[in-house]
Amino acid sequence: MRRLLAGLVAGSFLLTTAACGSSDDSGSSGKASSSGGVTTVKLGLIPIVDVAPIHLGQKQGIYEKHGLKLTISTAQGGAAIVPGVVSGQFQFGFSNVTSLMVAQSNNVPVKAVVNGIASTGVKDKDFAALMVKKGSPITSPEQLEGKRVAVNTLKNINETAVRESVRKAGGDPDKVKLIELPFDQMPAALDQGQIDAACVVEPATASIRSQGGVEIASPLVDIAPDLTVAMYFTSQRYAQQNPEVVKKFQEATAESLAYAEAHPDEARAVVTTYTKIPAAVLEQVVLPKWPAEANRASIEALMKLGEQDGLFKTTPDLDKLLP
Amino acid sequence: MKGLNLALGAAGLAAFLLLGEAVPRLGLVKDAYFPPTSRIAGALGDELADSAFWTALGDTLTGWAVGLAVAACAGVVAGVVISVVPYLREATASTIEFLRPIPSVALIPLAVLLYGTELRSVLLLVVYASFWQILIQTLYGVQDVDPVAEETARSYGLGTWARIRYVLWPTALPYVMTGLRLAAAVALILTITAELVIGAPGLGARIAVAQTSQAVPDMYALIVVTGVLGLLINVGARSVERRALAWHQSVRGEVAV
Numbered sequence: 001m002r003r004l005l006a007g008l009v010a011g012s013f014l015l016t017t018a019a020c021g022s023s024d025d026s027g028s029s030g031k032a033s034s035s036g037g038v039t040t041v042k043l044g045l046i047p048i049v050d051v052a053p054i055h056l057g058q059k060q061g062i063y064e065k066h067g068l069k070l071t072i073s074t075a076q077g078g079a080a081i082v083p084g085v086v087s088g089q090f091q092f093g094f095s096n097v098t099s100l101m102v103a104q105s106n107n108v109p110v111k112a113v114v115n116g117i118a119s120t121g122v123k124d125k126d127f128a129a130l131m132v133k134k135g136s137p138i139t140s141p142e143q144l145e146g147k148r149v150a151v152n153t154l155k156n157i158n159e160t161a162v163r164e165s166v167r168k169a170g171g172d173p174d175k176v177k178l179i180e181l182p183f184d185q186m187p188a189a190l191d192q193g194q195i196d197a198a199c200v201v202e203p204a205t206a207s208i209r210s211q212g213g214v215e216i217a218s219p220l221v222d223i224a225p226d227l228t229v230a231m232y233f234t235s236q237r238y239a240q241q242n243p244e245v246v247k248k249f250q251e252a253t254a255e256s257l258a259y260a261e262a263h264p265d266e267a268r269a270v271v272t273t274y275t276k277i278p279a280a281v282l283e284q285v286v287l288p289k290w291p292a293e294a295n296r297a298s299i300e301a302l303m304k305l306g307e308q309d310g311l312f313k314t315t316p317d318l319d320k321l322l323p
Numbered sequence: 324m325k326g327l328n329l330a331l332g333a334a335g336l337a338a339f340l341l342l343g344e345a346v347p348r349l350g351l352v353k354d355a356y357f358p359p360t361s362r363i364a365g366a367l368g369d370e371l372a373d374s375a376f377w378t379a380l381g382d383t384l385t386g387w388a389v390g391l392a393v394a395a396c397a398g399v400v401a402g403v404v405i406s407v408v409p410y411l412r413e414a415t416a417s418t419i420e421f422l423r424p425i426p427s428v429a430l431i432p433l434a435v436l437l438y439g440t441e442l443r444s445v446l447l448l449v450v451y452a453s454f455w456q457i458l459i460q461t462l463y464g465v466q467d468v469d470p471v472a473e474e475t476a477r478s479y480g481l482g483t484w485a486r487i488r489y490v491l492w493p494t495a496l497p498y499v500m501t502g503l504r505l506a507a508a509v510a511l512i513l514t515i516t517a518e519l520v521i522g523a524p525g526l527g528a529r530i531a532v533a534q535t536s537q538a539v540p541d542m543y544a545l546i547v548v549t550g551v552l553g554l555l556i557n558v559g560a561r562s563v564e565r566r567a568l569a570w571h572q573s574v575r576g577e578v579a580v
Contacts, residue, residue: 059528073441073522076522080520083436087436089435182535187355248372274534276532277536277537278536278538281537
């Protein structure tokens with residue numbers, strides 16, 4: 001027993017020192033490690049359909065070709081990714097454009113580097129939808145006045161989107177009761193009548209469709225045609241210190257985006273490697289658009305609406321934020 | 324008696340599983356959101372056949388074991404030092420009482436800022452949560468030392484180290500073991516929570532992916548796995564406790580003369 005305890009003590013001290021040792025190693029390596037012309041960069045991504053081009057690009061060797069080796073860490077949301085990128089744990093992360101603008105208006109040093117996803121721009125055929133339950137009396141967004149509408153995050157892109165859909169249809173967005181709810185809980189909440197409408201993205205959109213839910217608006221399409229929804233970003237410090245790595249990442253990602261756009265079946269297939277979306281649902285999923293370039297005009301429109309809705313403390317500086 | 328207990332336990336579990344099968348089948352809840360037991364079992368089978376599941380299980384167990392080991396050693400050492408050094412207990416009491424109730428989960432932003440989504444951020448949370456369990460028990464244990472035994476040891480000329488080894492440690496050990504058992508459970512909870520919220524690799528992250536992927540039976544299957552893990556850890560901790568305290572009257576079950 002005594003020996004066992006002594007062993008345990010010694011073992012855990014070793015572990016602690018080892019842990020401290022390794023934290024020193026990587027703590028100082030805010031920069032990516034490089035060897036033999038190949039730079040290893042760490043990415044913080046959310047395990048969703050949107051980031052399929054990165055996984056596909058990695059699988060197809062596109063990043064390797066540009067001298068990059070990707071280490072992909074999955075994080076549960078922007079709340080973990082933005083601080084991770086700013087503190088140098090990740091070199092690049094994935095975030096929606098509104099979050100990036102909010103971060104920048106709060107002086108968080110982020111820099112968007114390359115396009116992420118865009119809305120399909122086609123009404124009723126977008127990956128995001130404002131949906132009501134089967135048999136609901138609500139048929140148009142302006143009827144949502146006084147009703148409970150779920151968005152995944154308040155004061156963010158989907159709030160802007162829902163408000164714009166209501167406004168465009170002639171309703172008063174201030175009269176809509178917005179409720180914060182994670183996307184994956186929306187199908188159940190809608191089905192049980194806890195909410196009257198939900199602003200959902202895939203694969204929840206497909207789930208609600210399969211329950212007979214009806215789409216009453218395509219909120220991202222209402223913001224702007226071909227809206228750039230999300231982008232890959234880095235920290236300003238990393239962008240200044242490693243312009244070549246950022247350039248390689250931009251080029252490789254643009255190529256991956258183009259590849260995914262041209263090969264939707266492969267993109268769909270790669271999604272199964274990092275999510276658990278059931279095959280039957282995945283078939284029904286509407287893929288986003290993956291243009292290689294961000295659409296500046298659409299981001300300006302999104303910013304104007306965000307300002308109107310009071311999302312930003314100060315006006316975001318798009319010249320500084322965008323690549 | 325033991326056989327009867329076992330049989331009763333098994334019957335209770337079987338009834339629970341049957342209820343889980345019947346409730347969604349009878350339409351009391353929607354089976355899309357609460358799948359019947361059989362469908363969860365099917366998903367569990369698929370999980371067990373997937374090598375990624377075993378990697379995730381390994382990640383979770385690593386986080387749990389390393390975190391618990393660090394917390395146990397640090398807690399015991401700190402507890403003994405705080406109790407033995409004069410005035411230190413009084414000086415640290417208010418600080419400990421301030422730090423102890425901070426929920427580990429509240430440290431998630433700090434963990435992400437320091438260590439990103441790696442094992443180390445899980446460890447930070449696990450160690451923080453389980454350290455206090457062990458520290459507090461050690462403090463109580465050391466306080467429980469019989470003054471007569473302590474004085475007798477002094478009279479016989481035992482040095483500090485010998486008194487810690489032969490008087491203090493045997494008195495504190497039952498408390499430490501209780502602390503260890505509590506900490507083992509807390510460490511598992513925090514490991515899964517950290518993975519679930521931060522997305523560090525492990526069972527928790529797998530649950531989160533299943534959840535966002537609308538793969539409901541998979542999600543329940545993984546939750547069942549964490550439950551089984553908790554059960555095994557509790558059984559394991561109890562058996563360690565029994566072995567370590569085989570000499571103690573609480574385990575021996577007879578009154579010391």
